[in-house]
Amino acid sequence: MASWLYEALLLFAMGLIATLVFSVAIDMRSGMDSRRWLLQGFLAVVFGIYFSFFWSKGQTLPMKTWRITVVDRHGQRLTQGRALLRYVFCSIWVLPPLAALASRQFTVAQLSVIFFGWVAVWAVLSRFHPQGQFWHDAWAGTRLVDAR
Structure with a gap:
């Protein structure tokens, strides 16, 4: 999970640059523009x-820092x-909260x-997986391993 924080910093910076490029390309001047779903x-x-x-x-850069590698079920690099x-x-991590946000019913x-x-x-649900992997990894046929 510590890798997540590092990843979030990189994604924030990348998101800012991508938003700038997108906004300039389609002349989007406001976050309230009706085309914001295109930006998303x-x-x-x-x-x-x-x-x-x-x-x-x-690996991503944060995964290298924490010595984590993602491989397929056979220990090979992912295609x-x-x-x-x-x-x-992996979107299962954020889709339910995003659905709550979209409902506009919550503070x-x-x-x-x-x-x-x-x-x-x-x-916590990863504790119920036989190898302790996250369920999105089980569904995708991937696993996180120690890179050492």
């Missing part, structure tokens, strides 16, 4: 490219397709509790 989709694609590229190489599938399944404090509560529950 664009960012999802940019992040998908980032993760699938680096996971197919074995681009498998890495992209893992990215899709910021309530959304924070929903997000952190969901992440905690989803992380």
Whole structure:
């Protein structure tokens, strides 16, 4: 989970640059623009490219720092397709809180509790996997291993 914080810093910077490029390209001058769903989709694609590229190489920079490697069930590097599938399944970490956000029924404090509560529950559910892996890894046919 500490790797997540480092990854979040990188994604924040990458998201800022991608948003700038997108906003200039389509002349989007406000976050309240009716085309903001296009920006959200664009960012999802940019992040998908980032993760699938680096996971197919074995590690992102934060994963290198914490000596974590992602491999397939046979211990081999991921293909681009498998890495992209893992990215899709990883969305389970954020989709339920995003659905709560989209409902516009919750305050910021309530959304924070929903997000952190969901992440905690989803992380604890890994304890029920026979090898202690996260369920998105089991579904994608991948696993995290010690890079040492």
